[in-house]
Amino acid sequence: MKLGRLNHIGIATPSLAASLAYYRDIMGATITHEPFDLPAQGVKVCFVDTPGENGPNGPTAGTQIELIEPLGENSPIHGFIAKNPAGGQHHMCYEVPDIMAAKAWFEGLGKKVLGEPRIGAHGTPIFFVHPKDMNGVLTEIMETPKDGAH
Numbered sequence: 001m002k003l004g005r006l007n008h009i010g011i012a013t014p015s016l017a018a019s020l021a022y023y024r025d026i027m028g029a030t031i032t033h034e035p036f037d038l039p040a041q042g043v044k045v046c047f048v049d050t051p052g053e054n055g056p057n058g059p060t061a062g063t064q065i066e067l068i069e070p071l072g073e074n075s076p077i078h079g080f081i082a083k084n085p086a087g088g089q090h091h092m093c094y095e096v097p098d099i100m101a102a103k104a105w106f107e108g109l110g111k112k113v114l115g116e117p118r119i120g121a122h123g124t125p126i127f128f129v130h131p132k133d134m135n136g137v138l139t140e141i142m143e144t145p146k147d148g149a150h
C-alpha cells in the first residue's frame, strides 16, 4: 500500500477561539472553515490554511491545519489536553484511495487501529493508528474525497 498526500496536521487546543486568532493574526493563515461541532468524533473543529508560496515547481497550495477542541465528556482528546494544557501537535493525517484496504494493511503489519472507520471532518471515512505503533505520532488515515476536494 502507498500513502497519499499529507492532508492535514491536527493541533489540539483548549480554546479554538484563541488558536484561530493566533494562526490568523500571528501566522498569517486563512480560516477556511469556521468552527463546527463533530459529536461523532468528540471534537469541535475548524480548518486554517498556511499561506502557501512560490516553490521550485510553481505556486504551491498552503497546508491545512486542523484545530480541535474537546467536545463532550468522552472526547478522545481530553487525556491529551490534560497532559498538555496549552495544547499542541496531536496527529498527522494521510490520504489513501481505499480506507478498508488501508486498514487491512496496517492491521497486517500488527499496528493497533483504533476502532472502525468513521466519517471525519472532510466527509470521508477515517481511522487512527496508535502513536505507540507509529514512531510516537498518532496517525490518521483518511479516504481521499472523490471530488478531489481537500
Ligand SMILES: CC[C@@H](C(=O)O)C(=O)SCCNC(=O)CCNC(=O)[C@H](O)C(C)(C)COP(=O)(O)OP(=O)(O)OC[C@H]1O[C@@H](n2cnc3c(N)ncnc32)[C@H](O)[C@@H]1OP(=O)(O)O
Residues within 6 Å of the ligand: 010, 038, 041, 043, 045, 066, 068, 076, 077, 079, 080, 083, 089, 090, 091, 093, 114, 119, 120, 121, 122, 126, 128, 130, 131, 132, 136, 137, 138, 140
Ligand atoms: C476533526 C475530526 C477528525 C478528522 O476528520 O480529522 C479528527 O482528527 S478527530 C481527532 C481526535 N480523535 C482522536 O484522536 C481519535 C483517536 N485517538 C484516541 O483514541 C486517543 O486519543 C488515544 C490515541 C488512544 C490516546 O488516548 P489517551 O486517553 O490520551 O490515552 P493514554 O493516556 O492511554 O495514552 C497512551 C499513550 O499515548 C500517548 N499519546 C496520547 N495521545 C497522543 C498523541 N496525540 N500523540 C502522541 N502520543 C500520544 C500518551 O502520552 C501515552 O503515552 P505514555 O504516557 O508514554 O504511555
Ligand SMILES: [Co+2]
Residues within 6 Å of the ligand: 008, 010, 066, 091, 093, 140
Ligand atoms: Co484530523
